Amino acid sequence: MITLYRYKEEFLQHLDAMRGYSALTIRSYDDAINEMLEHAEIFVEGDTFSINLMPLRVRIAPLKPKSISAKLSAVRSFVKFLRTRGLDVEMNGDESVRVPKTLPKPVAHEHIRSAIEGAEPAAGLAITLLYTLGLRISELGGLRLCDITPQWCRVRGKGAKERDVPVPGAALEALGRYLAAFSPKEYVFEAEGRKLSENSLRYMITKRFAEIGIKVTPHQLRHAYATELLNNGARIADVSELLGHSSMATTQIYTKLGNALKMDHYLKSHPLCQYREDSE
Structure with a gap:
């Protein structure tokens, strides 16, 4: 054809x-x-x-x-x-396939902090930006130096949509350490004057987590960003906008994740739940 x-x-x-x-x-x-x-x-x-x-x-x-x-x-x-x-x-024959909704695997804040501490400037910055700005790996790769100000980061997401995300002090400090070691011209992450590929960024991040003994994907850091915000009182509408979701229904999976974590902590912490599990 x-x-x-x-x-x-x-x-x-x-x-x-x-x-x-x-x-x-x-x-x-x-x-x-x-x-x-x-x-x-x-x-x-x-x-x-x-x-x-x-x-x-x-x-x-x-x-x-x-x-x-x-x-x-x-x-x-x-x-x-x-x-x-x-x-x-x-x-x-194009009938939809029912896809079971799965919860993203959470990454503890302590693990992320351990990965950032002692990391090379590039890996440390990449992990910090994913975790503090809630970026997709494609958005991280497309991030330009001019997109970041001391207060805001302009993110170009899916469908050429743009959003502004607050930049915390930890991200600015990581960026400062990175710029002291490297001199990118246009994009934050470059190699030989060209934008670093998504695969290269992904490898850098997963390699750093492997060095501390755990397996973490870049997208799990975006999950951790959303979960931490919602678990600490952020409005779901605000989190949805920060993530660049077209619908709040997509963001609601993170509220389910928060409930799942609370249930897990409850079952491990309450003495009657512990007694029941031990007796089974």
Whole structure:
């Protein structure tokens, strides 16, 4: 289907230029659409494209529900784009997959502080910014020096949306130590005058946590940021805005995480709960 492949390239350019998606996200869309074009049944009847996704659904059935849902979502976005370009597209077999909501694994403040202490300036700054500004790894990689002032940080998030996040003293101190050791020109994190890749930042962060004996992903630091704010009385609407969520429903998962942590602490602390567990 040469025509659809041609539109695919235009769609990916649209995700980059108009939606502001990261290279990693665009690659996942590319993979999902290529898989659809290769395995779905696609018929052309007159001016109408008919896409039957059932063969694709059979192929990806062994995957986790979340992965299946992500692939189908990418295909739906592509089909929606085709329709905006005037194509008549019918699609079958695109029913949603029920994805169980999972709580993000929490990272204790003590572990994060241990990772920051003794870290090299670049790793220390990266961890500090993720934890104190609630950034996504793509947002951290795209952070420019001019985005940070003594009070605020201008963050460019998903879909080219911008938000302002308060900058605490700990972040400014970490930035000062970093700038004393490095001289970036435009982006906060650079290598040979170019923006440091997300994979390089991710490796730097996970390596530092591995050095203190624990496994932590950059996104868990964003989770820790949100959880700490909500557990200490911040309004969910404010936290949602600081995280750059388009809906507060997304932020509410962190309130569930807080409740789960409280329950865990309760069961470990209350003497009757301890007695019950010991007796079982």
